[in-house]
Amino acid sequence: MNVVDGDTVKQAGKGRRAGGALLLVLGFIMLGSWIVLQFMGRVKSEMAVRGRGDEAVVARNLAFQALEITIGVLAEIRLLDDGLYNPAQGWGDPMVFAGSAARGEDDFATGEEPAAYGEQLDESAAILFPEGFEVEVRIRDESGLLPLNHTSEDRWKHFFELMEFSADDALVLTHSLLDWIDRDDRPRLHGAEAETYMLRSPPYRPANAPITDIQDLLLIQGFDRLFFDEVGVPNDRFRTFEDHVSVWSDGPVNMNTAPILVLQTLAEDLNFEVDRVVDFLTGPDGKRGTFVDRILRPGVVEADLPRDNSGNLLDFRAESRYLEVDVRVFYGTTTFRLMARLDSTESDPEDIYPMKIVYIQTWGGKS
Template identity: 25%
Template sequence: MRKQSTKKKSVCPLDGSPVPPKPPGPAAEPPPRRGRGSVVVVVMITLLFATFALLAFMEKAAVDLLVEQREAVSRRLRTEAYSALEVVLAVLVDFREVGNGLRSPSEGWNDPLGFAGYSPSEGRTVEVTFEDESGKLSLPHTNARVLTNLFLQWGVLKPEAETIADVLLGWMRHNHVYTSPLQPNYEYGAIPYEPPGRPLRSYHELAAIEKAREFFYDADGRPNDYWRRFVDNLSLFDFPRTNLNGARSDVLAALGQFDQTQTRNVTDYLRGSGLYQNQGPSFFQNPADVGRIAGPTGDVAGFASTISALRINVTVREGRNEYRVSTVISPPGGATAVHATATSTRAQSSSATAKTSAQQQAQPNAAQAAPPAAGPQPSGGGARSGAPPADLKYPFILLEIRENDEIHTNPGT
């Protein structure tokens, strides 16, 4: 017999009717595949690299935009600086014509922009300062006696002072006869070289001069206080005499042989300090006038009373932005730059050597042919290239121009 099913049917508790069976549920989902996780990781890595690339691009773009902005600001401020410089030069020309030369800002040109009524653009300020470069000793014209006196003023012992002066002159002058026991042998060094036989073009040339290297630099090769005093009292520009109205204390003592009291009195008179505080800054019309301040002693033969080289510093500010121009000017017949003289001499020598060599190659025999007759000058640019430059009749000679980063704490470096 077939067994009856013992499974009870579900009935509704309210009316006892049978409850239909529940439909079968959905089949269980299979477990996720491992390949989907790998795709997510790849996508995340791609997004990460894309983010880094975007950040790098944004950073570079920001730097480029900042550079462009600074260059645009610099161009605007540069125009303002040179405009102010031209106004300053125009004022100096007026004072030079009236006073037969420039002597000192105490003449009234200490504020040239205010004198001319110059107003900078809105939101900008312009500051002008002066430094009498000819108030220093002209290194190309300085002799051993003056150099030795200068070093003695710094407290250097006389034998060492004479040695330093001797090696400096040996570096700057051809066929110099050394008077000290030390005679440098540059050609036998680890890197052989020869003395240039011309004045310094840079104060950092002192590092190449034997004995002077140890005197002007410390053990780490950095400029010391002697180097800074050398820069403050000696100019690299070539001018015949020092301007008494801008002379430093050390220069007055070394060149004029004034004692400490005389030097202090002259300095106070020029600056309007000490005993002359009530009368303000003054100047001398000629070097002989210094006798009424310093007394009869002293030597003023090496001094002049007019400026041969003047450094003009122009600073333009607009908010946090700043632009600086520093230029050295000279009146006609005043100072000259050493590098221009040396370059001209070297160019003439090279030209003469090349010309002689060409003649020897064209005419190797002893008998020389007669020079050809002068023919017509070639037309076009060749004829104009040999023409002298146009005379602009500019009132000053520009010996040096430096801008922003080219300006050093110590000029001429």
């Protein structure tokens, strides 16, 4: 796997049942705890050999180890719980899951107040890192977002209207985005192709290909005016858009992790009441995004499974396939950051990891 600092290199809860959570933990111990032990052993010996002067090196190593632990947790849960659908399966806070598993505890079945994924269930359950280093891991399920390059015209129109753009602006944004991506040079009614962009100064051509960098929106008619200020600085609407789309997801949207605006967009398109989905997912504590959330997935049998307005069950087959793992290691006044994209359903071409690492980027620290 190739990694380059500051640059992009391609290539490279509770379970559904308490017994399920226990099974996961036991499975993790049998199959994966060696990973944790090996990593921790390595960090400690590095600390001893290098001493205090090389904190940046330790921070970098810790970040990679946290990523490997995260991959281990995801792979174990995927294997033993037959797929990844919802962080409530235990992967919402992978360091806590791995820490509990390494100690043989079943914290997911005994926690009193259900915690949000971002908060640790129990500080003492998390993996212990060397003193002076704090490690934070966040997982964003891009499968719950609108695929930037694979979303229909109807969904975009609904989405831009839900973002409170006028009907006219919603049309311009939708048509211009689709024209920018599609291969032909025939503009839609409110869109734009080469004939529009070649009149600009300096002139340029549309990509006529999938967007890989979200900053390219600055070049697209409508987005240039509505998502950036006069000098090209992204505004709040750009940030809202960025939080709801994925540049690399190409599959169906996973409703388990979809933000409310994405669920509302799907609801308009598929004709269902968004509250039915939210009420189901929320679970007994009345809060969405905690470890007692219920999970929408194939095989679940519950009386209140969400249906559309014609009474048909919604499609819950979409998995948490495209995962962005954001690791931050804090030490002194400095932070080392590592961001990785994982395709949880593809195998690693080099057969080192249990899933494919599509991309890694790092900031800070020494190599």
